[in-house]
Amino acid sequence: MELFIIDGIAPFFRGCDQDVINWSKTPFPYLERGDDLKPERCEQITKDFKRFCRKAAEAGYNGITLDDLAHICCFGFYPTGLQKKIAAYRTLFSTLFEIALQFELRPFITTDLLFFNEAIDKSINHNDEG
Numbered sequence: 001m002e003l004f005i006i007d008g009i010a011p012f013f014r015g016c017d018q019d020v021i022n023w024s025k026t027p028f029p030y031l032e033r034g035d036d037l038k039p040e041r042c043e044q045i046t047k048d049f050k051r052f053c054r055k056a057a058e059a060g061y062n063g064i065t066l067d068d069l070a071h072i073c074c075f076g077f078y079p080t081g082l083q084k085k086i087a088a089y090r091t092l093f094s095t096l097f098e099i100a101l102q103f104e105l106r107p108f109i110t111t112d113l114l115f116f117n118e119a120i121d122k123s124i125n126h127n128d129e130g
Contacts, residue, residue, distance in 0.1 A: 005063035005108065006056045008100070011048035015041070026067035035081035037088040045092070050099050057103040064100050066093065069111035077123045 012026045021027070031041045056064060072093050074086040093109075100107045 001062070003063045003106070004061045005065055006059075006061045006105075008049065008052060008056070008064040008066050008096075011045045011052050014044055014048060028067075028071065031092075032085065035084045037085070037092060042092050046095055046099070049096050053100055053103040053105055057105060062105060063108060064105040065108040065110055066096065067110050069109050072109065075119070075123070078119045082119060 007024075009026045012031070013021070013023075016027045016030050018027075031037050031045070053064065071089045072086060074083055074090075078086070097107045
C-alpha cells in the first residue's frame with residue numbers, strides 16, 4: 001500500500017499570535033500551563049483536528065504525522081512535573097490518534113534523531129556506564 005502522508009499540525013496553530021511562526025514545528029508552549037496542558041486549547045485542537053482529518057481523507061491521504069516523540073516519550077528519571085506534562089500530552093495524542101483512525105489515516109510521530117532536555121543531561125552525566 002502506498003502512503004500519502006499529510007502533516008497534521010495545522011490545528012495546533014489557532015490562537016498563536018507571535019511575530020514569527022515556524023510553520024514546520026508545533027507551537028507546544030501555547031498548549032502548556034505549568035505542568036499541564038490548557039484544557040480549552042486541547043478541546044479546540046481536537047475539534048479542529050477532526051475537521052482536518054475529514055478533509056485530508058477526502059483529499060486522498062491515508063497517513064498523518066504529528067510532532068513529536070519527545071512530547072510523548074517518558075523516562076523514569078524525569079522529574080514529576082515533566083512526567084505529568086508528558087502524561088497530558090499522551091492523553092491528547094491518544095485522542096488525536098483515535099480521530100485519525102476514524103478517518104482511516106494511519107498516525108505517525110515525527111522525531112529528531114536525538115531529543116534532549118535537562119533531565120536527560122543529568123541522567124547521562126551520572127551514568128558512567130554509557
